[in-house]
Amino acid sequence: EVQVVESGGDLVQPGGSLRLSCSVSGFTFSSFPMHWVRQAPGKGLEYVSAIGSSGTGTYYADSVKGRFTISRDNSHNTLYLQMSSLRAEDTAVYYCVKMGYDGSSYYYDSWGRGTLVTVSS
Amino acid sequence: EIVMTQSPATLSVSPGERVTLSCRASQSVSGNLAWYQQKPGQAPRLLIYGASTRATGIPARFSGSGSGTEFTLTISSLQSEDFAVYYCQQYNNWPRTFGQGTKLEIK
Numbered sequence: 001e002v003q004v005v006e007s008g009g010d011l012v013q014p015g016g017s018l019r020l021s022c023s024v025s026g027f028t029f030s031s032f033p034m035h036w037v038r039q040a041p042g043k044g045l046e047y048v049s050a051i052g053s054s055g056t057g058t059y060y061a062d063s064v065k066g067r068f069t070i071s072r073d074n075s076h077n078t079l080y081l082q083m084s085s086l087r088a089e090d091t092a093v094y095y096c097v098k099m100g101y102d103g104s105s106y107y108y109d110s111w112g113r114g115t116l117v118t119v120s121s
Numbered sequence: 122e123i124v125m126t127q128s129p130a131t132l133s134v135s136p137g138e139r140v141t142l143s144c145r146a147s148q149s150v151s152g153n154l155a156w157y158q159q160k161p162g163q164a165p166r167l168l169i170y171g172a173s174t175r176a177t178g179i180p181a182r183f184s185g186s187g188s189g190t191e192f193t194l195t196i197s198s199l200q201s202e203d204f205a206v207y208y209c210q211q212y213n214n215w216p217r218t219f220g221q222g223t224k225l226e227i228k
Contacts, residue, residue, distance in 0.1 A: 047219070095164055102170055105153045105213065108210065108217075111165050111166070112164060
């Protein structure tokens with residue numbers, strides 16, 4: 001069974017930094033791209049960042065580019081999101097998402113339960 | 122960026138009814154469209170990918186159709202556990218984008 005578990009969410013002051021982790025099991029982690037998606041309180045879903053299966057390709061939403069860094073450790077089945085220069089608008093539940101493959105493209109297959117990041121003074 | 126527009130924003134329906142939710146893309150996404158269900162306090166759950174393929178374990182009452190820019194999710198006979206928010210998402214272009222969601226309420 002696929003399991004995706006996020007951790008690291010916390011209350012942080014504006015301008016601060018935080019690192020989220022995502023531990024996975026039940027599938028071959030090194031074979032799949034992974035994404036971070038967030039959801040602000042009472043709002044919809046927003047793509048944040050993506051990383052290729054080997055870690056060589058990384059992608060970011062414009063809203064976080066230059067402030068967030070995605071990475072992965074395939075030897076420890078763990079995905080990371082390093083967040084810096086945090087703003088109030090980064091307040092959200094952050095989901096770690098495993099990709100599925102439909103033969104031509106990757107879709108969002110399995111989601112973790114999320115970890116809450118609150119940016120406030 | 123491709124804008125995904127869902128309609129209606131809210132739908133009040135009775136258990137047992139058939140419902141159709143719509144999702145429109147601002148440009149073609151081919152068949153690279155997924156639907157997700159989200160209940161309060163829970164993570165989204167994949168229902169449909171490839172516009173019409175049900176994910177593992179999803180009941181047959183859920184069906185998806187469409188291609189290009191127009192897509193629909195149909196629930197043939199609403200069950201009590203289906204009242205939730207539904208999101209469409211395109212995975213044809215970067216950045217991946219979601220619709221704003223359709224909330225199914227009990228009438």
